[in-house]
Amino acid sequence: MVEMELLGVQVEMPSNSPLMLLKETAAPGRVLPVVIDTPEAQAIYRGIERIRMARPLTHDLMKILLDEVGATVTRVTVTELRERTFFAEIEIDVGGATHVVSARPSDAVALAVRTDTPIFATEEVLAEAGQFIEGDDEVESTDDEPDADPAELLDEFKQFLDGVSPDDFGS
DSSP states (O other): OEEEEEEEEEEETTTTEEEEEEEESSSSOOEEEEEOOHHHHHHHHHHHTTOOOSSOOHHHHHHHHHHHTTEEEEEEEEEEEETTEEEEEEEEEETTEEEEEEEOHHHHHHHHHHHTOOEEEOHHHHHHHOBOOTTHHHHOOOTTSOOOOHHHHHHHHHHHHTTOOGGGGOO
């Protein structure tokens, strides 16, 4: 398993397809772009920004239900890429027992941002669909310089995405 961090969501032009961007935490750090649906992109964004609606929406309701029964989300993992479709699992601890639930990566991440849960991807998924950001070696930090600004890293990845399409990530 490779630990990932959520860079955010964005809309890829000209296809107008929302992308969820996960970045490997270890240097040099591959980025895993996952095409998702608009409602899930909005849910992830609302989770990142801690936006609360008057009534809980699906992922907020999931968190409330898990809290009410004393369950803890311990990790989410992007586990597989099959025929251009990503798969994920949500690992939940309930009273010391671990349960694994299959999920779409977008739903798993939308829940993870609400529960401050670590996000992972399998090495196989990263080997197949992970992308290195051009010039990423310039972003890498050393002991002499501070860590790279996530906003700058996201801007660099947006520039990279200008030249790709969802078909580039298929098998």
